[in-house]
Amino acid sequence: MxxxxxxxxxxxxxxxxxxxxxxxxxxxxxxxxxxxxxxxxxxxxxxxxxxxxxxxxxxxxxxxxxxxxxxxxxxxxxxxxxxxxxxxxxxxxxxKKQQKEIDFSLVEYKLTSKEDSALLSEQDVKALLVAIKQRLSPLDFEVFVLRVLEELSWSEIESRMELQSNAALRKRYQRLKKSLQDYFFNIDNALLEDYGLSPVNRS
Known part of the structure; x- marks a missing residue:
């Protein structure tokens, strides 16, 4: 049965x-x-x-x-x-995952580029950094500033922050990148468009 x-x-x-x-x-x-x-x-x-x-x-x-x-x-x-x-x-x-990585790479490029066509105004940079700071912990934001804006090496960042593990720094940076990738992607590029960072403005 x-x-x-x-x-x-x-x-x-x-x-x-x-x-x-x-x-x-x-x-x-x-x-x-x-x-x-x-x-x-x-x-x-x-x-x-x-x-x-x-x-x-x-x-x-x-x-x-x-x-x-x-x-x-x-x-x-x-x-x-x-x-x-x-x-x-x-x-x-x-x-979508690839697009997140591209969008965040563009943010990094725009914040550090010396090319006239890629330059952001001081006001835009400040506003963008405020948005990023609100998204990250104080320690993560410090890592972001040292790595992206000041373009320090991992050894220099480790020394500046008096941390013991270079590998831990790298993992922290990868996590904060993922957080920012999700953030910029999920707001449908509205913030990126305000700062000339939208994919449609990449040329």
Whole structure:
């Protein structure tokens, strides 16, 4: 006798059978895994997402869809679309992370550049530093000023702040960079635009 937890609806049984069939046809050029492998190369995610992990995530989403009472008429077409969405979502997150790093690198460049086209007014620099100071702890802000504005080496900063660990300083700086990357990215570049730091003004 089947328990309540082991019961599978006809729709779920049909979906599971279709998925099993698609996995068995892993060498089929028209099969699910071949499709995932092709699209994964297009998104340049070969070293970040495993083909089977993508397929399993697509399967889980299918099971959840069926459990919620929705039907999947064409399992293969639906799975291909869903797995494609899984890769798109991962790619989008990857691009957003890269954008954060680019935006913060631009802030560092603008604050230290000697080129006339990149110079900020004294008022803009002060306002930008106020925004950064509010985001960081006093110690992190001191590290930021010494590293970015005064352009000191890690050894010089270690000596200036009378700290014992060069490695700890570097880790602290990476954490504060991450905090500022998230901050500047999440405000939709509004602050960056005010200071001529928006991506649209990079040329």
């Amino acid at each position: 089947k328990t309540k937890n082991s019961y599978k609806s006809p729709e779920r049984q049909k979906f599971d059978a279709a998925v099993t069939d698609y996995f068995l046809k892993k060498k089929d050029q028209y099969g699910l895994l071949a499709f995932i492998e092709c699209k994964r190369r297009q998104f340049k995610l070969e070293h970040e997402l495993d083909i089977f992990d993508i397929a399993v995530e697509g399967y889980i989403r299918g099971v959840n869809k069926i459990s919620s009472g929705e039907d999947i008429e064409n399992s293969l077409a639906w799975l291909k679309t869903t797995c494609l969405n899984v890769m798109r979502e991962h790619y989008s997150k990857k691009r």
